[in-house]
Amino acid sequence: MERPISRRAFGGLMTGAVSTAALSVSFPAPAVRAQAGSSLARDLSKNLQGIAGDVIVDDASRAAYADDFGRIVHKIPDAVLIPRDAADLAKLVQYANKKKLNIGIRGMGHSMLGQAQIGRGVLIDMSALDSISILDNDRVEVEAGSTWGAVMAETAAAKRTLPVINDTFLSVGGSLSTAGFGPTTWNKGLMVDNTLELEVVTGSGELLRCSESTNPDLFLAVLSGLGQCAIITRAVMKLVAAPTHVHFTKFFYADDAIRAAHDLAFLAKDGRFNHLDLRSRTYPFGGLEYYIEGGAFYDDPDEPKLDDLRKGLHASSFEPKTWTYEEYYRRAETCYSCIPAPKPSLYLTVPASKFDAFVKNTLSDPSTSAYIAPWFSIWRRDAQKRPLARVADEEFIYRTQFNRVLPNSADIEAFLALNRALYEHARHLGGTRLTTSAIPFEPQDWERHYGPAWPAFKTAKEKYDPGNVLGSSVNVFAKA
Incomplete structure (x- = not known):
């Protein structure tokens, strides 16, 4: 195994050319880099005087933020703020309310349809807010710009872990704004279900703490809230004991997705694995092969027996490995699909009975x-x-994800329309979209999506972001 990298270096791992370009921006503090004579630069310099972070308005640096993971929407922000503390954010939000400016938020830029971009307005690059502090055996406090890989490296050193591990190259704030899921979600919930407390800057520029007992309306409106009511600056996450090892087996099912999915359901009811996932890969000459990933956590030397782990399954073959826990959580540190091509992927949940x-x-x-x-x-x-x-x-639901990487010449609008049609079919069956999907939505679509949760969400928006300066890229609440 390669020599482990430091927590800060791990936290700096970025995905794709756009994120790498964003990393190349230096952070002199305070500073405003601008075109000569820019009225925006002069105004920002005057109103954000004394901030610890960096304001960027020159053309070349702003252009680095014009793309995201999906490579479908291309927007250059009017300016970019790289904050160094929550006070920087509060000052920008207060300024935006005075000037009626829109604000966008970007972590690792892992959005499908421009959710981490903004055209007319100021984009906040959260990557410099990356501190991590283990509070005790049960809690870790992390800033929103940190990546989950950095959090895992820090907590695993203390023999603790997050109950749900997301892709390690994603940001804390971005994941919690969109729910966050991983291969232990099947019985441990979403990442937002394992969030204990938040620090946020509201849409009116107020710095607040919130939890289930303090400002609970704000807490519930921010978790999975797409950045509509407040900007997450830090989160307190639940910790549990980390195992020493993982018995990790891939079970292969040739081209039979349904049989593999039925075995996945069998394993979820059986509970023999901690990690459960079902993926596909392309055969060299076309077609798809499906495989279940089953990870059984254990403390050395009590490794479970493979014969016990594969009982009752219909796999045609299997491939077992034994990993240390560090090898397990670092198995996919970078984004293999973060390539400069359109990716109109579709993430849904579907009732098991309709799958x-x-x-x-x-x-x-x-x-x-x-x-x-x-x-x-x-x-x-x-x-x-x-x-x-x-x-x-329904008692059991399938996360049904259709990833697509298209040639640059593809008809993107046709694939977005296809996503919409598949979503409507799933919705008719009782399914939902996951918020990161590449499906264009209007405010009325979001109201229907949130259903009974909408009234409280709308009330929180009006209370905490009355000027509607946050979240315009997602188009949840219509602009006046």
Whole structure:
């Protein structure tokens, strides 16, 4: 194994050319880099005087923020703020309210359809807010710009871990704004379900702490709230004991997605694995092979037996490994699909009772299966608690993810329309979208999506962001 990198270096891992370009921006503090004679630069310099961070308005640096993971939407912000503390954010938000400016938020830029971009307005690059502090055996406090990999490196050194591990190259704030899930979500809930407390800057520029007991309306409106009411600056996350090792096995199912999905459901009911996921990969000469990932956590030397772990499964073959816990959580430190190509991927939840028909119809039709790479999980519905994390309402639900990486010449609008059609079909079956999906939504679509959670969400928006300066890139609340 390669020599471990430091927590700060790990936290700096970025994805794709755009993020690398963003990293190249230096952080003199305080500073405003601008075009000569720019009225915006002069105004920002005057109104943000004394901030610890960096304001960027020159053309070349702003252009580095014009893309995201999806490579579908391209917007250059009027200016970029790289804050060094929450006070920087509060000052910008107060300024934005006076000037009626829109504000966008960017962590690692891992959005599908421009959610981490903004055209007319100021974009906040959260990457410099990356401190991590273990409070005790049960809690860790992390700034929103940190990556989960950095958090894992810090907590694992203390023999603790997060109950749900997201992709390690994603940011804390971005994940908590969109729910956050991982291969232990099936019985441990979403990342927002394991969040204990937040520090935020509201849309009116107020710095507040919130939790289930302090400002609970704000807490519930921020978790999975797409940055509509406040900007997450730091989070207190739950910790549990970390195992020493993971018995990790891939079970292969040739081209039979449904059989693999049924075995995944069997394993979720059985509970023999901690990590459960179902992925696909392309055969060299076309077609898809499906495989379940099963990870059993244990403390050395009590390794479970492979024969016990594979009982009752219908896999055609299997591939076991034994990893230390560090090798396990660092197995995918970078984003393999963060390439400069359009990626209109679709993330849904579908009731288990409707999953077979929905997936068979999608995968058997050449018009809906083009460029598709399916990826599934099965979740226990009772593990999902936060009201804005909208998922299907059945005892077991499938996270049904259709990843697509398209040639640059592809008809993107046609694929976005296809996503909309598949979403409407899933919704008719009782399914929901996951918020990161590449589906254009209007405010009325979001109101329907949030359903019974909408009135409280709308009230929180009016209370904490009365000027509606936050979250315009997602188009949840219409501009006046």
